[in-house]
Amino acid sequence: MAGYRHLDVSEVGDVTVVRFRDRKIVEEIEIQEIGRELLDLVEVDGRQKLLLNFQAVEFLSSAALSQLIKLHKKIEGRGVLKLSNIRPDLFEVFKMTKLVRVFDIKDEEADALASF
């Protein structure tokens, strides 16, 4: 896929590192677009090792969590998905929803890269 509107995508070895451009992921249309871009990384580009770096993200809604779960289900069995750099407030959202059990979450990008 040539370009992404909401994501900065780079390669570190065989891992695709994805950074979000939006500080707040709340608008329904944007969430759908982000979900589509994330799925395209797997379905169109065939990427198998994905690291989502949440450094820039200050806020996200339950609808955004839904897109992450769809990505998790898409990549499950054919690749590896990890998350990193989630701010404390947002990490509490992952804890409260028990999504910390679904996603492999590391504090820092380097920790996550070392764990693939």
Add this chain to the structure above:
Amino acid sequence: MPWPLSSAKLEAMTEENWTWQYDRVIPTDTSAGRRVLEEVLNKLKAEQWLQHDIFGVHLAMHEALVNAIMHGNRLDPDKRIFVRCLLSPDLVRIEIADEGEGFDPQCVPDPTDANHLELPTGRGVMLMKAFMTRVDFCDHGKRVVLEKRRATPPTNC
């Protein structure tokens, strides 16, 4: 307008020393919802509420507005959303009502149940309850009342 509150449960709530009241009737539109949300959050910032509290109110109010717009009024432009915010020195109460058909909050499956953990939907109500001090659904789910008790800032004695 469906104000004031009619629910006995709400009338039984502890009355506060309200210092600010904010009432808006908005169209079924996410951008209108975003504007009222920003106004409430700006008021909390002006009153120097802690960032963590503001984050929780932001999340809960966002989820409640989305529920009212998407699931309550089902994006029907002929229906309205009613928003009321009351603020006291240490409590914020937000009431959001829609003109939809309502729902039974007891029937929303627990998204943290192991069997539902990977379902993509159903976390909005759970997040409201997790980040607010009190959440009540009234009028068959057509009105939600969210309360957040202000955290006490740490003191350096």
